[in-house]
Amino acid sequence: MRAIWKGAVSFGLVNVPVRLFSATQEHDIRFHQVHREDGGRIRMKRVCSACGEEVAWDQLAKGYEAEDGRLVVLTDEDFEQLPLATGREIDVVEFVPTGQVDPMLFGKSYYLEPDARAAKPYALLREALAATDRVAVVKVALRQRESLAVLRVLDKVIMMQTLLWPDEIRAADFPILEEDVELRPQELRMAASLVDSMAADFEPEEFEDDYQQALVKLVEAKLEGAEPAPVEAGEESATEVVDLLSALQASVDRAKASRGEKPEKKAPVKKAAPAKKTAKKAPAKKTAKKTPARKTA
Known part of the structure; x- marks a missing residue:
C-alpha cells in the first residue's frame, strides 16, 4: 500500500507522527466507453459553451452559480487563502463513548501507521482507547477540505x-x-421466532458478490472468444403478502430448512365438526293394495 497522507495525531501535548493508508478498495470492473462498430475509445473534449473552443487543463477554474443566475469564478489561489486550522495534523477534539457515534455518519476508512520513532505513543493512545471503550473525535484536512x-x-x-x-x-x-x-x-411472537431462527454471528467472509463473479466470468469468456455460460436465475421473492402470519411461519420453516433443521410440527388446527349427516329415510314401503271387500248378498 502507498501512503496518501503524512502528518501527526495531536492529543494534549502529545504528537504521534503517522502515515495514512486507504483501508478499502472497490472490486468493480472499470469499463471504457468505446465505439460499438470498431472498439475505438471515446474521448471527451473540454469545450467551452460560450466560445466553442477546447479548453486546456491549466485554463480550468471552479465556478459557483447562485440561485439568481450570478456566477463567481474561484481559482487555485482563492482556495489557498482559505484557512485550514488542522494543517498537517489530526487534531483530537474530544473522546466520546463508542456507542454514541451513529453508523450513518461513517464515511471512508483509513489505517494509521506510526512512524518508526512513534511506536510507544501510538500504542499508548491505542490502549487508552481500548481500555476506556471510547473513540477520539478529530478534525483533519484531507484534499484541501476539513473533515x-x-x-x-x-x-x-x-x-x-x-x-x-x-x-x-x-x-x-x-x-x-x-x-x-x-x-x-x-404476529409479534412469530416475527421474534423468525429473528431467532436466522440469528448468527456476522462473518463477512461468508458473503460473496455474485454479480461481480458473474461479470468476471462473462468478461473472461468474451476474451477467450467463448460463449458465456447461462446464468442461473435466482428465486423470485414474493411481491404480495396475503396472510402475514402464514408468511412469517413459512419464513421460519425455510430458515430452519436452510440450516438443516426440521421445521416444527404445526399444531393441528381444530376444525369445526361437520354437521352429522342424517340418515336418509328409507322410502316408505308401498303397502299392498287392499282388495275391495266382497259385497255380501
Whole structure:
C-alpha cells in the first residue's frame, strides 16, 4: 500500500507522527466507453459553451452559480487563502463513548501507521482507547477540505473513519410512519421466532458478490472468444403478502430448512365438526293394495 497522507495525531501535548493508508478498495470492473462498430475509445473534449473552443487543463477554474443566475469564478489561489486550522495534523477534539457515534455518519476508512520513532505513543493512545471503550473525535484536512472523523481501534491498528457533518444527514419524513399500526401478539411472537431462527454471528467472509463473479466470468469468456455460460436465475421473492402470519411461519420453516433443521410440527388446527349427516329415510314401503271387500248378498 502507498501512503496518501503524512502528518501527526495531536492529543494534549502529545504528537504521534503517522502515515495514512486507504483501508478499502472497490472490486468493480472499470469499463471504457468505446465505439460499438470498431472498439475505438471515446474521448471527451473540454469545450467551452460560450466560445466553442477546447479548453486546456491549466485554463480550468471552479465556478459557483447562485440561485439568481450570478456566477463567481474561484481559482487555485482563492482556495489557498482559505484557512485550514488542522494543517498537517489530526487534531483530537474530544473522546466520546463508542456507542454514541451513529453508523450513518461513517464515511471512508483509513489505517494509521506510526512512524518508526512513534511506536510507544501510538500504542499508548491505542490502549487508552481500548481500555476506556471510547473513540477520539478529530478534525483533519484531507484534499484541501476539513473533515470530521473518529479514531477507533481494530485489533492492533488505529483506524480513522471520516464522518459526515450533521447538516449532510437528511431527516426521515414519512407521514405513513405516524399512523397507528395494529400488531397481533401472535404476529409479534412469530416475527421474534423468525429473528431467532436466522440469528448468527456476522462473518463477512461468508458473503460473496455474485454479480461481480458473474461479470468476471462473462468478461473472461468474451476474451477467450467463448460463449458465456447461462446464468442461473435466482428465486423470485414474493411481491404480495396475503396472510402475514402464514408468511412469517413459512419464513421460519425455510430458515430452519436452510440450516438443516426440521421445521416444527404445526399444531393441528381444530376444525369445526361437520354437521352429522342424517340418515336418509328409507322410502316408505308401498303397502299392498287392499282388495275391495266382497259385497255380501
